[in-house]
Amino acid sequence: xxxxxxxxxxxxxxxxxxxxxxxxxxxxxxxxxxxxxxxxxxxxxxxxxxxxxxxxxxxxxxxxxxxxxxxxxxxxxxxxxxxxxxxxxxxxxxxxxxxxxxxxxxxxxxxxxxxxxxxxxxxxxxxxxxxxxxxxxxxxxxxxxxxxxxxxxxxxxxxxxxxxxxxxxxxxxxxxxxxxxxxxxxxxxxxxxxxxxxxxxxxxxxxxxxxxxxxxxxxxxxxxxxxxxxxxxxxxxxxxxxxxxxxxxxxxxxxxxxxxxxxxxxxxxxxxxxxxxxxxxxxxxxxxxxxxxxxxxxxxxxxxxxxxxxxxxxxxxxxxxxxxxxxxxxxxxxxxxxxxxxxxxxxxxxxxxxxxxxxxxxxxxxxxxxxxxxxxxxxxxxxxxxxxxxxxxxxxxxxxxxxxxxxxxxxxxxxxxxxxxxxxxxxxxxxxxxxxxxxxxxxxxxxxxxxxxxxxxxxxxxxxxxxxxxxxxxxxxxxxxxxxxxxxxxxxxxxxxxxxxxxxxxxxxxxxxxxxxx
Ligand SMILES: Nc1ncnc2c1ncn2[C@@H]1O[C@H](COP(=O)(O)OP(=O)(O)OP(=O)(O)O)[C@@H](O)[C@H]1O
Ligand SMILES: Cc1ncc(COP(=O)(O)O)c(N)n1
Numbered sequence: 001x002x003x004x005x006x007x008x009x010x011x012x013x014x015x016x017x018x019x020x021x022x023x024x025x026x027x028x029x030x031x032x033x034x035x036x037x038x039x040x041x042x043x044x045x046x047x048x049x050x051x052x053x054x055x056x057x058x059x060x061x062x063x064x065x066x067x068x069x070x071x072x073x074x075x076x077x078x079x080x081x082x083x084x085x086x087x088x089x090x091x092x093x094x095x096x097x098x099x100x101x102x103x104x105x106x107x108x109x110x111x112x113x114x115x116x117x118x119x120x121x122x123x124x125x126x127x128x129x130x131x132x133x134x135x136x137x138x139x140x141x142x143x144x145x146x147x148x149x150x151x152x153x154x155x156x157x158x159x160x161x162x163x164x165x166x167x168x169x170x171x172x173x174x175x176x177x178x179x180x181x182x183x184x185x186x187x188x189x190x191x192x193x194x195x196x197x198x199x200x201x202x203x204x205x206x207x208x209x210x211x212x213x214x215x216x217x218x219x220x221x222x223x224x225x226x227x228x229x230x231x232x233x234x235x236x237x238x239x240x241x242x243x244x245x246x247x248x249x250x251x252x253x254x255x256x257x258x259x260x261x262x263x264x265x266x267x268x269x270x271x272x273x274x275x276x277x278x279x280x281x282x283x284x285x286x287x288x289x290x291x292x293x294x295x296x297x298x299x300x301x302x303x304x305x306x307x308x309x310x311x312x313x314x315x316x317x318x319x320x321x322x323x324x325x326x327x328x329x330x331x332x333x334x335x336x337x338x339x340x341x342x343x344x345x346x347x348x349x350x351x352x353x354x355x356x357x358x359x360x361x362x363x364x365x366x367x368x369x370x371x372x373x374x375x376x377x378x379x380x381x382x383x384x385x386x387x388x389x390x391x392x393x394x395x396x397x398x399x400x401x402x403x404x405x406x407x408x409x410x411x412x413x414x415x416x417x418x419x420x421x422x423x424x425x426x427x428x429x430x431x432x433x434x435x436x437x438x439x440x441x442x443x444x445x446x447x448x449x450x451x452x453x454x455x456x457x458x459x460x461x462x463x464x465x466x467x468x469x470x471x472x473x474x475x476x477x478x479x480x481x482x483x484x485x486x487x488x489x490x491x492x493x494x495x496x497x498x499x500x501x502x503x504x505x506x507x508x509x510x511x512x513x514x515x516x517x518x
Contacts, residue, residue, distance in 0.1 A: 018087030025269030054264030218258025
């Protein structure tokens with residue numbers, strides 16, 4: 001570590017001084033998640049142990065203030081604190097001791113950013129601050145850089161009735177900010193109507209942050225989470241308006257994502273990590289494999305696949321299939337080469353480049369051996385089914401991201417390895433099997449290992465993308481699976497065989513199509 005690293009920590013060291021919530025939605029638990037969501041290193045000193053859940057508060061225990069002093073001193077004797085968020089203080093004594101600790105810190109020349117969320121009443125209606133402590137909370141506000149009251153708390157702080165309108169709330173906030181010399185972020189969550197605005201009120205004037213009200217009951221701990229986000233952000237942002245704009249946008253997203261957490265049956269918590277959608281998710285390929293379960297079953301049930309497996313498939317049908325496959329693989333190799341070119345790592349670059357080369361090599365031998373014996377009945381013409389699949393891949397390569405392209409090429413590895421493995425298991429001894437070479441190629445554990453490697457690269461790609469990209473990846477994957485199903489189905493003799501092949505399908509110039517392989 002260089003001296004510069006020592007002087008400037010990698011992360012904001014943020015301390016929460018607050019109560020607990022064993023369901024993790026409010027208090028210290030929410031603060032720590034909010035700190036982490038904003039890249040801060042979180043610490044916590046407990047003011048009160050609260051038995052609560054999404055329905056309300058059952059019991060509150062306030063430990064002796066000596067224990068609070070000991071916690072606070074244990075932190076500040078050892079750690080430089082960059083930001084402090086103060087939440088539930090519970091009693092006058094606790095508020096007084098927190099104020100005294102802040103004074104001691106200042107006396108040591110330490111001036112952390114201090115955000116005070118003057119928690120008084122839980123959203124469930126339960127009191128979290130004794131009445132005689134209200135004046136002590138005002139004294140704490142004087143020591144803070146920012147106070148974040150909701151409308152009822154602001155009313156207590158200015159000792160007036162609760163503001164009935166947003167302009168009245170702004171007026172109360174202005175007077176309180178003037179009186180205590182501290183900036184106020186007044187919160188509009190308790191307003192009625194389609195908006196939930198907040199406003200920063202201080203010496204520099206009023207800055208409003210508009211937001212639509214999210215139609216949800218997942219608002220437990222919103223005030224805690226917002227004030228903690230502000231504390232985490234301010235040391236690394238230019239000013240309070242910049243920090244507040246960012247925190248508010250994040251919180252609105254966290255509220256909107258809260259219902260999906262399925263935590264509790266009352267007023268649920270917010271999703272602090274909603275902006276990191278890939279975090280904690282199942283691997284992308286696990287999710288999409290489930291999504292295509294019906295297509296996989298349909299593949300297994302296709303008369304073409306069943307007859308291929310038991311060797312009863314007419315040779316002409318197999319050769320038609322191989323011929324279309326050769327035409328397909330020529331373009332598939334180009335798309336793999338594109339994936340290689342766009343790959344973010346040498347591993348991925350090499351994998352897809354080798355895949356493209358193998359397409360033009362290994363399976364070529366299989367096809368040549370097979371097709372040399374065959375009369376090219378289809379005359380080098382791509383069927384409509386083949387063309388549709390190839391168009392999908394080429395369009396994804398042309399317009400999509402690397403992540404979408406690798407999702408689109410995956411089914412050709414994975415579905416084949418999956419089908420091949422089952423056909424091999426069912427066929428047992430391949431000696432004398434008319435399609436033994438095909439089954440041996442795709443049932444080979446080495447091919448399965450390559451499919452697994454392709455999966456891993458797709459999962460790597462999915463880890464770095466946002467929710468919209470992940471959806472596009474899934475669409476590309478599912479579309480390719482649908483094309484794979486149609487591809488197998490097209491060569492089954494009988495009704496529907498090649499009936500999708502449109503008049504005017506182009507003949508492919510000899511030599512342009514390398515008969516290729518995966
Ligand atoms: N339904 C909602 N949709 C969007 N934003 C909301 C909603 N409810 C609250 N907010 C926002 O959440 C933050 C907290 O607001 P609120 O006024 O509810 O504070 P609070 O009562 O202290 O919060 P808490 O629920 O933690 O006690 C503010 O930024 C507010 O605008
Ligand atoms: C320990 C603690 N601190 C703060 C709140 C307020 O949050 P809410 O109003 O959303 O219940 C709470 N319920 N518990």
